[in-house]
Amino acid sequence: QDIELGTIDIATFGANVDGMIIYKNTTGDAEFMSNDCIINGLYKVIADYYPIVMGRPSIGKNGKGVIVVDPDNLCMPDIAELSVELPAEHFFETRNYKNGDMVKFFNLRKFFRKSGI
Secondary structure: OEEEOOHHHHHOOOOOOOOOOOOOOOOOOOOOOOHHHHHHHHHHHHHHHOHHHHOEEEEOOOOOEEEEOOOOOOOOOOOOOOOOOOOHHHHEEEEEOOOOOEEEEEOHHHHHHHHOO
């Protein structure tokens, strides 16, 4: 499958999308949320809904930029499992907005500075 790139796609091409998924094992179960389970679920969602993420950049027959999604040669995202001794709550912060909303977010900079990762 070839997915033709538009102007916006080309302008943002090569953008790095970082994400972090945090799960809290409240039961202490050793088999809780295995890394393989998370990776397989993520790959399924990407393949079904965002195949362009798993493609490779190329030039189409018409000379335009395309992303080629070849099931036999997928570009899989890097996923790593890590463990940090500090609880996740240590890295959450709350911001108050002018409209009165309070939003809780995970501070990635604080995480990288204080976790030793």
